[in-house]
Amino acid sequence: MEIISVFDIFKIGVGPSSSHTMGPWRAAQLFLKDFQEATGLPATHIHEVQVLLYGSLAKTGRGHGTDIAVMLGLAGEDPETIDTQQLDTYIWQIYDSQTLTLGGQRSIPFNPDKHITFLFKESLPFHPNGMRLIAQGADFEAFEATYFSIGGGFVVRENEQNTSTQAVQGAFPYPIEVGEDLKRWTTQQGCSISEIVWRNELSLRSDAEIRSGVWRIWRTMLSCVYHGAHSQGELPGGLRVVRRAIELNKKLLGTDAPQYQDEDTWMRVIRYGQADFQKILKWVSCFALAVNEENAAFRRVVTAPTNGAAGVIPAVLMYYTCFCGQPSQEDIIRFLMTASEIGSLFKKKATISAAMGGCQAEIGVSSAMAAAALTERLGGSAEQAMMAAEIAMEHHLGLTCDPIKGLVQIPCIERNTMGAIKAITACNIALESNPADAKVSLDGIIRTMWQTAQDMNEKYKETSEGGLAVHVPVSVAEC
Incomplete structure (x- = not known):
């Protein structure tokens, strides 16, 4: 039975959309973590990142700031603590310099118009809010991962079911499913x-x-x-x-x-x-x-x-x-x-x-x-x-x-x-x-x-x- 805490339902973050802003932001952060766990290498070994947005994330992504969220997530910013008054400044710096400081550590070439693709006519089967990130580098084969933003800021990896942010085994003493x-x-x-x-x-x-x-x-x-x-x-x-x-x-x-x-x-x-x-x-x-x-x-x-x-x-x-x-x-x-x-x-x-x-x-x-x-x-x-x-x-x-x-x-x-x-x-x-x-x-x-x-x-x-x-x-x- 899925464990969902009060802190899973209520998350502090940034507007305008939990599924199109918060979710992709968290997915971008998760991608860097998954890369390190899968390859054993720090994110500083990544030379290029491609972002593919599918379905609803593509169709309403610009209005919801999905591209902005992904860039900030890759840059190591956190939606709970970022200075929201400086969002425009952060994004314009990426556009002006054509670089992104990956994980806040390594600058890589990044042109948002080239490295973020809105696939308006394609959708992934599990959920309309799908996104795929692909990392390239000299020290590893291309690493890619697919995530789904399933609402409320909840994110799941492809073929993953548990959406709780609680890293907990077992169940609540009073389990509730219905x-x-x-x-x-x-x-x-x-x-x-x-x-x-x-x-x-x-x-917990x-x-x-x-x-x-x-x-x-x-x-x-x-x-x-x-x-x-x-x-x-x-x-x-x-x-x-x-x-x-x-x-x-x-x-x-x-x-x-x-x-x-x-x-x-x-x-x-x-x-x-x-x-x-x-x-x-x-x-x-x-x-x-x-x-x-x-x-x-x-x-x-x-x-x-x-x-x-x-x-x-x-x-x-x-x-x-x-x-x-x-x-x-x-x-x-x-x-x-x-x-x-x-x-x-x-x-x-x-x-x-x-x-x-x-x-x-x-x-x-x-x-x-x-x-x-x-x-x-x-x-x-x-x-x-x-x-x-x-x-x-x-x-x-x-x-x-x-x-x-x-x-x-x-x-x-x-x-x-x-x-x-x-x-x-x-x-x-x-x-x-x-x-x-x-x-x-x-x-x-x-x-x-x-x-x-x-x-x-x-x-x-x-x-x-x-x-x-x-x-x-x-x-x-x-x-």
Whole structure:
């Protein structure tokens, strides 16, 4: 049984796409490691690298920055720590010098237009997001390896099945493959979903490591919301999409409000301000817009469970912290624990890759994760939390992925606001319902989502060959 940790579902990295940016970035890093293990030589023996991008990685790769991600990965930069303000500088240095410092150690000739090939009409059989890297050198025969970016920043080698980043043998003490397993454990142990997740995580790391790690994830999310709500200008890519979160933030705070200098002060002002139903709805939209505008701008985000859907969970968690009392640090950590388990169920039995399942696999899954987490934190039972996840996904079934110009902007940014609102609504319905009366189970909706994904026309799976991507002329596209 696959072990998926909370730290596998939530990864700190760089926008705009977990499967088209984060995944290829990690694959490039993995390639250098695999080369060394296979040949016994350090990467400094490599004289040339060729990169071949297949399927969806080719079709929307430029809009998602796949080429940028691969170059940075080969150069030894890490998406979790790189200075995102310097991304353009790093890439222009490669273009200007026509060289790449492999692994941060050896400069090799590298012309992105020559050494990165977009194979628009070719696809590898295992997954649409395939890429092959080939290394040449004087001291070894050509070394090549194939990787698949399967969604949420998860990467697998060709003929490899395990996608977890946890180098762990055995299984969790409370193994969970389907929703019924989760239901059984919570009933048997008389505890919440987050408690089961916590006990499983303790088999991998200490209590202190869990707390500090999950808290860091939340603080990264909060920083992303804050910076997105205080940044202005157009997003890159040519659609001339203007950031809207900053203006919404100003209007909601009041035209005379000062610019708050840190996340916590800003959040306290929101929490103690006047907020009726309409204002709360607008704040939730502001939070989600802020994250995904940052994501589209190649800034620091957290996959939740993907980059394209990175705004839903932070928006709902901000709603919880600002408008549902004063949650403790423990509450926030447990919110993310619960959300991660729901995400892992969808990954195991369906997909979190838009290239495999359309946007239902991204926004739909993130909405289900947020709905379950909010339900538990607001006093719902484990079964009510699972019911909320089912409701949220039920109303995302069939959602296509059709980004205009291959950019994670239209309709992706606004879809995060919809996913967040649906999560809150699903939570409210579940809290007032008896799960015993539910006609559709969480496992049932996961199976349905996967069947829907398989039935969906390929052009609606992150190819920019259908839907809005072809019916809205780029010259007049408006967000």
